[in-house]
Amino acid sequence: MTTSTTSTSPGAPFTDLRRWLAHLSNSGRVAVMREDTPLQHTLAAIAKRLDGRQAAYFPKPGGHAVPVVSGFMSRRAWIAEAMGVPESELLQRFRDAAERPLRWQEVAKGEAACQQVVHRDRDVREVLPVPTHSEHDNGPYITAGLVIARNPATGVQNVSINRIQVHAPDRMAILMLPRHLWAFYKTAEARNEALEVAVVIGIDPLTLLASQAIAPIDCDELEIAGALHGAPLRVTKCLTNEVRMPADSEIVIEGRILPGVKEPEGPFGEFPKYYSAREHREVIQVDAITHRREPIYHTIVPAEMEHLLLGSIPREATLLAHLQRSFPNVLDVHLAIGGVGRYHLYVKIKKTHEGQPKNVICAAFGAHYDIKQVIVVDDDVQVHEPQQVEWAVATRFQADRDLVVIQGAQGSVLDPSTTIGQEFGDGVAPPPHLQGLSAKMGLDATRPVAYHEHVFTKVRVPGEDEIDLAAVIDTAARVDFAVGAMR
Known part of the structure; x- marks a missing residue:
């Protein structure tokens, strides 16, 4: 099987996960594993070995009917390609989308692919192939789930990716850092109300990237996704709550973050390449699971390139805009x-x-x-x-x-x-x-603004950047170095 990492020239953005995976596969950037890869450690180990070279696709992992994919956003050049721009324009394109979001378009529930199959009162671990990644992780974790919630005060949504430990049939512990989701939760908790959420797994590359935008609390990242798509994102309402989520996603877990309830979570191998401690965290009560027919489950191997790039590129675009204002x-x-x-x-x-x-x-x-x-x-x-x-x-x-x-x-x-x-x-x-x-x-x-002669001038050979090596190298020539003759 090829291990090519060649990318194609810029074009239209990829707004569909399956079309993006087909594109990567057609250019040799998807490795398909043999069936029955164990979900505990082995799946993550294989995906890590392929990190940045090929996405990894696992049919029937651990005997599970739902396949798993990982690593389809593990190179900076691939992310630019998914956006349809040269790598040099990556930050500007994301910045433009963040500054000019597009309001999403709501579609009827019957039109939503993510609700073709509905499960109620089912064990999350039986319905979904949730892997256990690192050596000391406290069990299986959802690592590529977009957590979508509504601000209880305004109704405006927020999207983030949070680590979620699946430790019971219908309960999951979640880590919330002191950002927008946490603020929404504290507002709901102060009212003794649960915070309704949707955990979306398996989404197109641009919506995945948009979820990591550093945006104001009253900005819905799904609207940034629409701007990256070049058209409003199709969304639909959850079956059990008021959250709107991408209608064409693969899998959705609907639930509520319970007020005043905490359960043990961790340790877990995080992006700094260390484990975070076991602590009591907030809990999602699962109300329903919906998905496409024959869905694809996405997992991110923590601390590897897909994880790091998805976080760093949106931050870079935001930081560049922030600094350039002053x-x-x-x-x-x-x-x-x-x-x-x-x-x-x-x-x-x-x-x-x-x-x-x-x-x-x-x-x-x-x-x-x-x-x-x-x-x-x-x-x-x-x-x-x-x-x-x-x-x-x-x-x-x-x-x-x-x-x-x-x-x-x-x-x-x-x-x-x-x-x-x-x-x-x-x-x-x-x-x-x-x-x-x-x-x-x-x-x-930095060097001084003014300096003597060429003290801080970078050494450069004239023509080094412009010379055409293919035109000057004789690939057919051979030299007999024993006698110094060319033949």
């Missing part, structure tokens, strides 16, 4: 994969004033609390190539004048280094208001 000379940004696509930000600027990079650093820290390290470089450095950024730090940065350190700031609660030095007893987690306490570090790796 600094029009910011040219590009990149959330480094070495910084798990969340913590380390590289910023390229056309520097005009001394001290400007430090202002950019401060603005970047204020843009998203996950950011832990910012490196600002000049416009001759490619921020998507970590080796070039490291070169800029090595030759343009001095710690005594170019380092910015901010102590005691809010950071990521999933960064295990933030808990060091906080002791609350064996096995006792810090209270929520002390979790994620972090230091921030900024590095100004």
